[in-house]
Amino acid sequence: MEEMISVAQLHERLLALSGPLAALDLPLLDAHGATLASDLLLDDEVVIKNGRLIGATQIALAASLGLDRLPCRPHPRVVIISAGDDLVEPGSKLASEEDEFESNSWFLTTFVREAGAHAFRVHTIPETSEQLQMIIEDQLVRADLIVISGESGDESFDLITSVISKLGEITVVTPNLAESGKHSYGLIGPEKTPVVTLPGDPVGNYLSAEIFIRPMILKMLGNSDIYRPTKKVKLSKQITSDAGKSRYLRAVINSDGQAVALDDQNSLTSISSSTCLISLNEKVEKVSAGELVEVVVTSSGNL
Template sequence: MEQQPSVEELLAKLLEIAAPLAPFDMPLLDAHGATLASDIYAGERLVLRSGSRIRSTQIGLAASIGLDRLPTLPHPRVVVISAGDDLVEPGQALADSEDEFETNSWMLTTAVREAGANGFRVHTIPENHQQLREVIEDQLVRADLIVISGERHDESFELITAVLKELGEITTVRPKMSESGLHNFGLIGPDSTPVITLPGDPVVAGIAAEIFVRPMIRKMLGAPNIFRNQLKAKLKNSISAVPGESGFVRAVLSSENGVIATALEEQGDLVSLSDANSLIIIPENSAGIKAGEIVDVMVLERSSN
């Protein structure tokens, strides 16, 4: 029987299985973007602090004191898989009205890279139980985290769930979150590799990746800032909500006459997800928010430039 946790409860469970990776020395260019695993001294002077993100200036500083490697918490290797017999690769023709272009793995692979991971997209689209199991088992050797999604209408969810339960301990949940669906999470394979499955609808999968997968990656990376920055903003247009469900409304932030959050009119397609530079956070107990009220906003750090 599926559980129905709050967003916060599910996120806490996911962070429990997303352990920071073991540190090791990396060549300078490979270390770029990773997290420094220990303090670096030049003589008695502390010049690089453990836990800091390794940026171009830190690379230059390391080189200037004769280092060609840095102790790092490495980038997590995240494998992204899409499964379903109605999925078709972009560039190929759709055979009938049931087919849909495979969207999620392209979006999710680049999303995990933006979060700091090394993202790997599996190009094969498994259509049955045996194919999916073989693909997952093949990927376990290079994965620190596996992310799986299915078809838009979640018709492949039972297939994905059945295969994962053969490979490890899996929990199925339906979080109290608007526009959500069923998720799986757990540990699979001989090395207890974390896995999470996302709903097949691309918009829902994109939001779930932002809310759940990104913090997992940030924790595995050892980043000091696991969560996106949030701020207060005045709501420009009213938003409806379903009591008992948290919501994440795609919005655009502007700074004219204070910080203003404008909820995008069309919320149900990828255009709104692409246009949004923020998410308005709707509390679980809210029945809606009126224009002019102050809202909490998650900043997505996107720019039109």
Template sequence: MRSVDDHLAEILATVRTLAPLEVELERSLGTTLAEDVKTPVELPPFDNSAMDGYAVRAADVERAGPDTPVTLPVVEDVAAGDGALYAVGPGLAARIMTGAPMPAGADAVVPVEWTDAGRTSVTISRSAPEGHAIRRAGEDVREGDVVLRAGTLIGAAQLGILAGVGRRRALVRPRPRVVVLSTGAELVEPGLPLGSGQIWDSNSYTLTAAVRESGAEGFRAGVVPDDAAAFLDQLDAQLVRADAVITSGGVSMGAYEPVKEALTPLGTVRFERVAMQPGMPQGFGVVGDDQVPIFALPGNPVSSFVSFMLFVRPALRKMQGLTPDTAMSTVRATTTTGLRSPRGKRSFLRATLGRGPDGGAVVTPVQRQGSHQLAALAAANALVVIPEDVTELPEGVTVDVMPL
């Protein structure tokens, strides 16, 4: 059998990072920046008020207090977005709003809460030192500073700074388009009645959701019967919109394995046994003129999900221009019960990760570990990783755990 690490290494050596393209800002969320972005101006571009209040000269209010208030004439109203030029002379004040440019001569802002909120004159009961409540030009970034580096995943805050430096479009690596196919004559669409020997298809829904949770675009193409020709027809139809394809089922050693039967003659997809539990039968390769990666995952629900987390998710990260999380983020936790694992296979036991009485991380395997037991997977929030050479672990030992 092939090791988990070797199988993943081949996958990451095969998949390619998607070529960059320029998109409108609204479409950049969830993509990966493919360029360094510099600001053409300082941010903020001018000194402005951080609060609603009164722009003053600090020297004029330095003696202000509850028992010694200072009253100043209000000579101007300065609103945010006001492009006029204003000035505040000695002994005067200007009413100012948050974000409004500071008038010439003023070097402090007195918050409205420290005043009587007067319009023609204002009584100030607390002093404000020079620079108080003023956002200085360039205190965030200077002109020409790099605000985002290539390789940054664009979330809400990153999209905000792109807009903040005046960008309308951005050069990005797009989210991979991933088509998900389930195979099996026994599969029925959820919501339809079950016939004898039939089950509802859950894999395509699980895997499409996992694709989307990984930052890619998932397209569920539905169920394909146990027929190699029908599978190839559906695959050909889907390749026009796919950067990657995921199949589930049809990869084992028995009869009626349409994925294996259809793809093996192509010579570009390999089917192997990987030393892991669950998920031993695996297929991977490329198909079509564009050499689209295809992940042929086993059909048992837990097996296909664990396989996705171990192999597909890191590949999708590489396609997005992100660092593949080859080890999957793991934490250390103490077992609350003894564990068993078959020799020669790396086991991924479904478990719940939590905190013990002392606040330390503890992990408890779920009761049902069968590769078909989807309800147990849904109740789990982590996978306990047991190495290939370990067959038994007692309660109270520290193990590696992959949070889901």
């Protein structure tokens, strides 16, 4: 049974599926991009805190102390699958007007890598329940998380959900999020691997990846901060929103430090061009020019 829930409720439920991965003692280069699993001390002083993302400067510091390994939360292994009989791999030709180039798995694979995961994109696009089940079962051995999406009209959502429901207990929900749709989630397989099905529409897919999937990965990493930075800025011109739904408008910060909502919010161009998201809660119907809004910073250029 499909359930209507708030964005915060779905966020909380998905985080509950994704605990920190067990710590490993990793060689320095393999530790790059992982998260430190315990404080690194120098003369009883903490020089790198537990939960800190390990970058090039942290690697250099560890090496200068004579360390060749670090205790880390490993990179989560995230398997990305797209399913649907109208999806076509880029580089091939569209056979009919119903066909569409598959873009979600390309986005999700690179997106979760940027968040610190090891991403595995499944190149085969399954069209039947048998094909999809075989692929999922094959991928379970290398997955800490499986993310699946379908076609832009979500025609394959029921197919995907029916398959994963055979492998575990699955819940179907619709968050009150504008430009979104149905999601399903649960634990599947012998190791109770988390699985999440996202909307097939590329804009909805992007929003769900930002709001739900990225925090899951950072929690698996044991990161001390799993959220994008936010700040309050003035709005450049009036915007409206549907009351009762949360909304995240793709935007940029102009030279005056004001948030500018991009035109054509339904286009992938707005995602590619945006550097922040204007966050509007369920109660907001209108924000006038000059009023303060909260923006989620998705590019360091806006910090």
